[in-house]
Amino acid sequence: MFQNRAEALALALPAAIFAAAVFLVPVLILLSEGFRSAAVDGAAGGGWTLSAFTEFFSSSLNRTVFLRTLRLGAIVTVVSAVIGYAAAFAIVSLKPSTKGKITGLVVLPLMISPVARTYAWIVILGRTGIVNQAFQALGISEAPLRILFSETAIFIGLLQLFLPLMIISLISALENMPKDAIAAARVLGANWFQVFWKVILPLTREGLVIGGTLVFTGSLTAYITPAILGGSKVLMLETLMYQQVSVSNNFVSASVIAFILIVMSFAANILLKRVATARNRVRTEARGTQ
Amino acid sequence: MSDLKYLSLEKLTLAYGDTVAVADLDLDIRRGELIALLGPSGCGKTTTMRAIAGLLTVKSGHVRLDGADITHVSPNKRAVGLVFQSYALFPHLSVYENVAFGLKLKGLRGAALDAKVQSGIASVGLNGFANRRPGELSGGQQQRVALARSMVMEPKVLLLDEPLSNLDARLRLEMRTELQRVQKETGVTMIFVTHDQTEALALADRIVVMKRGAIEQIGSPQDIYNRPQSSFVADFVGFENVFALEGGKLKANGGLYDLQGDVPAVAGLAWRPRMVTLGSGPFQGKVRGTSFAGEHREYLLDTPLGPIKAEVDASQPMHDLGAELAFDLPAHRAAPLASFA
Amino acid sequence: MTARNFFIPVTLFLVIAFLIGPFLIIVAASFSAGETLAFPPQGFSLRWIAKVFTVESFRASFAMSLFLAIGGTAVALMLGIPASYALSRYKLPGAEVIRTVVSAPIIVPGIIVGLALLRYIVVPFGVGITPALFLAHTALVLPYAVRVVSASLDNLRSDIEEAAVLLGSSRLGAFFRVVMPNIRGGILSAFILGFVTSFNQVPVSLFLSGPGVRTLPVDMIAYMEIVFDPSVAALSSLLAFLSIGIVFAAERFLGFSRYV
Ligand SMILES: Nc1ncnc2c1ncn2[C@@H]1O[C@H](COP(=O)(O)OP(=O)(O)OP(=O)(O)O)[C@@H](O)[C@H]1O
Ligand SMILES: [Mg+2]
Numbered sequence: 001m002f003q004n005r006a007e008a009l010a011l012a013l014p015a016a017i018f019a020a021a022v023f024l025v026p027v028l029i030l031l032s033e034g035f036r037s038a039a040v041d042g043a044a045g046g047g048w049t050l051s052a053f054t055e056f057f058s059s060s061l062n063r064t065v066f067l068r069t070l071r072l073g074a075i076v077t078v079v080s081a082v083i084g085y086a087a088a089f090a091i092v093s094l095k096p097s098t099k100g101k102i103t104g105l106v107v108l109p110l111m112i113s114p115v116a117r118t119y120a121w122i123v124i125l126g127r128t129g130i131v132n133q134a135f136q137a138l139g140i141s142e143a144p145l146r147i148l149f150s151e152t153a154i155f156i157g158l159l160q161l162f163l164p165l166m167i168i169s170l171i172s173a174l175e176n177m178p179k180d181a182i183a184a185a186r187v188l189g190a191n192w193f194q195v196f197w198k199v200i201l202p203l204t205r206e207g208l209v210i211g212g213t214l215v216f217t218g219s220l221t222a223y224i225t226p227a228i229l230g231g232s233k234v235l236m237l238e239t240l241m242y243q244q245v246s247v248s249n250n251f252v253s254a255s256v257i258a259f260i261l262i263v264m265s266f267a268a269n270i271l272l273k274r275v276a277t278a279r280n281r282v283r284t285e286a287r288g289t290q
Numbered sequence: 291m292s293d294l295k296y297l298s299l300e301k302l303t304l305a306y307g308d309t310v311a312v313a314d315l316d317l318d319i320r321r322g323e324l325i326a327l328l329g330p331s332g333c334g335k336t337t338t339m340r341a342i343a344g345l346l347t348v349k350s351g352h353v354r355l356d357g358a359d360i361t362h363v364s365p366n367k368r369a370v371g372l373v374f375q376s377y378a379l380f381p382h383l384s385v386y387e388n389v390a391f392g393l394k395l396k397g398l399r400g401a402a403l404d405a406k407v408q409s410g411i412a413s414v415g416l417n418g419f420a421n422r423r424p425g426e427l428s429g430g431q432q433q434r435v436a437l438a439r440s441m442v443m444e445p446k447v448l449l450l451d452e453p454l455s456n457l458d459a460r461l462r463l464e465m466r467t468e469l470q471r472v473q474k475e476t477g478v479t480m481i482f483v484t485h486d487q488t489e490a491l492a493l494a495d496r497i498v499v500m501k502r503g504a505i506e507q508i509g510s511p512q513d514i515y516n517r518p519q520s521s522f523v524a525d526f527v528g529f530e531n532v533f534a535l536e537g538g539k540l541k542a543n544g545g546l547y548d549l550q551g552d553v554p555a556v557a558g559l560a561w562r563p564r565m566v567t568l569g570s571g572p573f574q575g576k577v578r579g580t581s582f583a584g585e586h587r588e589y590l591l592d593t594p595l596g597p598i599k600a601e602v603d604a605s606q607p608m609h610d611l612g613a614e615l616a617f618d619l620p621a622h623r624a625a626p627l628a629s630f631a
Numbered sequence: 632m633t634a635r636n637f638f639i640p641v642t643l644f645l646v647i648a649f650l651i652g653p654f655l656i657i658v659a660a661s662f663s664a665g666e667t668l669a670f671p672p673q674g675f676s677l678r679w680i681a682k683v684f685t686v687e688s689f690r691a692s693f694a695m696s697l698f699l700a701i702g703g704t705a706v707a708l709m710l711g712i713p714a715s716y717a718l719s720r721y722k723l724p725g726a727e728v729i730r731t732v733v734s735a736p737i738i739v740p741g742i743i744v745g746l747a748l749l750r751y752i753v754v755p756f757g758v759g760i761t762p763a764l765f766l767a768h769t770a771l772v773l774p775y776a777v778r779v780v781s782a783s784l785d786n787l788r789s790d791i792e793e794a795a796v797l798l799g800s801s802r803l804g805a806f807f808r809v810v811m812p813n814i815r816g817g818i819l820s821a822f823i824l825g826f827v828t829s830f831n832q833v834p835v836s837l838f839l840s841g842p843g844v845r846t847l848p849v850d851m852i853a854y855m856e857i858v859f860d861p862s863v864a865a866l867s868s869l870l871a872f873l874s875i876g877i878v879f880a881a882e883r884f885l886g887f888s889r890y891v
Contacts, residue, residue, distance in 0.1 A: 008721035015714035015773060016729045023736045023770045026747035087646040090639040102643060109650050111874045113831040115848045116867030119855065120653030123660055123670050123864070130656070130670055160649060167646075221740035223834040228852065238742050242837060245746060258743040265738065307722075345793050366799045378790040382812040391808075392798030443798060 034255035056256045069237040073219040076158045080166040080215050081208060088170035106164050118157050118228045125153050149231035157225040162218045166211035173207020209272045217265040237261055296321035296479055297447055302351035304341050311337040312503040324473050325481045326494035334503040335483040339449045343372045356446055371445030375452040377436040379424035385435050386420040392443045410442035430461040450482035466493060487527050491515060499523050520629040521558050529560035530599035534630045542595035551621040558627035561619055563588055563601035571618025577609050661865035668861045679865040689866060691843060692850035696830055703768035704825035711776030719784040737774035741834030749838040760841040767835045772825035779824060783817025816885045823881045827874050
């Protein structure tokens with residue numbers, strides 16, 4: 001540890017000032033706009049007020065979008081947790097050499113541009129896409145179904161985008177679990193359901209929380225997926241925000257959405273962190289009294 | 291004169307922020323001396339060494355080396371070498387490059403550089419290891435590289451912070467001799483930090499015992515071992531029975547006890563276990579524990595004075611646990627303590 | 632036991648098919664000979680791959696994205712390395728505040744950053760679109776640079792710098808002689824991570840586009856809203872192979888995953 005403060009500040013301040021000037025200050029101003037009374041043209045001005053928020057939520061379209069964003073975030077998180085446990089469990093039970101390769105395949109999509117990954121679903125879910133071809137060939141449907149530009153399409157896209165994050169979080173959680181915990185529970189007579197609920201889940205909760213935070217905040221703030229797979233009708237908060245700016249020129253409403261998005265991400269972060277540490281405290285306290 | 295005060299610390303005060311770690315320290319070291327810095331954890335040994343090396347800003351006081359005040363000279367211009375407890379070898383450089391590092395910065399090149407590096411490596415017995423990376427060496431070998439790296443710089447003072455504490459017992463003995471040899475051959479002034487009193491006694495010309503940021507006693511190994519000046523040093527070098535005196539009487543466990551013989555007018559007295567007479571004397575104790583140590587047997591007695599440790603020849607008959615024994619603390623054998631904390 | 636033997640491969644097959652399958656379909660579609668994007672591809676040809684290179688806007692936006700990814704990451708590292716060094720080696724007043732400020736851009740949705748920049752930097756100060764994009768991408772990469780470089784600095788003992796100084800090196804010299812060589816892998820990894828992040832970034836750049844100035848992913852989205860031919864698929868495949876190639880090479884030679 002060096003003591004010289006002037007030297008330390010000279011090293012650290014350029015980055016801090018840069019981030020503050022280019023990022024923090026503009027974003028804070030943007031957020032504050034949502035609390036100003038709106039002038040006629042949608043630009044902000046005047047004193048402080050919550051009217052922009054009440055106005056935002058008084059529109060049923062906005063409420064729908066808000067609830068859809070929350071709902072999709074929650075569903076994607078839950079589904080990726082369920083699939084994630086199955087996949088992570090399967091992966092950690094593999095031989096080390098195979099495990100490395102399969103883990104590589106799981107993280108591979110993370111290196112591919114989200115545009116490319118989302119674009120693929122157009123080919124699969126489109127009117128003449130694979131799914132519709134298959135449905136028609138099998139006689140499940142006569143005319144092509146409209147799968148694209150729906151909540152389902154966004155859900156599929158988001159799940160594919162963020163599932164790898166959940167799986168890798170759970171893999172490392174499962175690997176850090178005491179090796180004999182499952183065997184011990186089995187010996188004590190627990191069935192697989194009980195083993196999962198009483199042993200695996202508590203011991204991997206932290207990994208689940210990390211993965212869950214990544215997936216949930218990722219889904220809330222994804223832009224490309226709802227833009228491409230939801231189209232201009234099925235909006236999420238991010239695409240709504242883009243429309244408010246580029247179509248309606250309504251900057252106050254955009255600021256309100258920005259505020260909601262940031263509050264939701266932060267709330268998710270804090271809430272889930274709290275869940276994880278609360279569990280830990282219980283566990284260490286229990287250990288302390290033994 | 292300058293040889294007697296080759297390195298002087300004058301009223302040196304060192305602090306981390308507002309916490310003072312070393313206060314008003316005075317110390318004079320002779321040219322070519324081997325000094326051991328001994329003291330409990332946190333007493334300021336490392337702090338003092340770092341200040342001598344210039345890695346820590348001095349709050350007040352002076353550091354003088356070879357006649358020059360180096361208090362504010364930057365560490366790269368001091369000609370002070372430091373061997374770290376962790377060795378601090380450069381992991382990306384070979385043994386050769388590690389040893390050559392400082393010489394190159396001095397501007398040495400070509401054959402002159404090579405000769406110095408080679409002889410440095412040879413002097414610590416690492417011929418044949420020149421191209422290895424530190425990661426491919428054992429702890430003892432890394433220690434030697436660190437030593438060679440500092441020694442080739444021909445520092446005026448070489449500081450070693452617990453140089454042997456990361457080594458196993460056998461290597462520690464081996465490196466001890468190695469250090470002594472290097473010091474004798476080069477005549478470099480050396481200060482080394484240690485926790486281990488036997489190490490300090492075996493190696494040092496003089497031992498400096500530190501306590502809470504100040505020097506408690508300076509002396510030859512014999513002085514420190516036989517004539518501790520304070521209860522702290524007595525405790526530290528293995529006098530197990532250390533008592534205060536009050537009005538010529540032994541103060542123990544809240545009571546005052548008469549001693550036989552002439553009691554010197556000092557603050558306290560200390561006895562090593564073997565200085566305690568067992569089997570006769572004015573005091574009574576009950577055997578609480580006993581342990582066999584080869585030639586000796588040690589007894590732990592519960593007494594009105596508190597616990598007493600005594601040591602007798604193992605050939606004497608053994609006393610059982612719980613046995614009541616008479617014992618004596620003979621005043622004439624005790625080490626007189628000038629101060630009692 | 633047989634249930635498990637069945638469960639593991641089936642689960643893995645389904646999950647990997649879901650994750651990788653769409654990408655394989657895109658690759659297949661990009662070799663189609665037909666006029667529209669379709670799977671299974673109609674015939675085999677390289678015409679769409681070839682076309683990618685002839686679309687003028689792709690060439691321009693590719694160059695722009697490359698410039699932003701390389702330049703932005705380089706600047707982010709130039710800011711981030713000293714900051715990481717200060718955070719890991721000095722007793723720094725307000726260290727936590729500084730750490731939070733430099734890593735904040737990772738938490739805030741990109742679209743908000745883009746809009747904020749547009750409204751409060753570009754418009755009031757008359758900053759051009761290209762410099763604004765540059766600033767945005769640099770800010771976006773900065774948190775990754777600080778995180779990865781900090782991690783490798785924290786893994787490096789700090790006493791080797793003191794040793795170098797005691798052997799006669801200046802502090803700056805010690806940094807370049809003994810710190811840099813030992814965190815080179817971390818810096819390269821930070822560069823690659825920053826590059827990929829910047830290159831694939833869309834939301835930040837959405838509002839920051841002007842006539843003829845667009846990043847490649849934004850350009851691709853714009854293109855596919857108008858034209859439904861397989862050239863975007865071809866371009867996607869090419870880019871994907873490029874980034875997979877880079878990351879693989881990085882993993883082989885640097886052990887990339889140790890740092891990220
Ligand atoms: N970087 C630091 N910041 C604040 N206080 C410190 C720092 N380093 C040491 N100290 C404090 O200064 C005092 C002296 O520490 P120092 O490291 O010099 O002890 P030491 O004698 O070398 O101990 P040890 O034998 O454990 O190595 C201790 O009380 C310690 O807590
Ligand atoms: Mg120390």
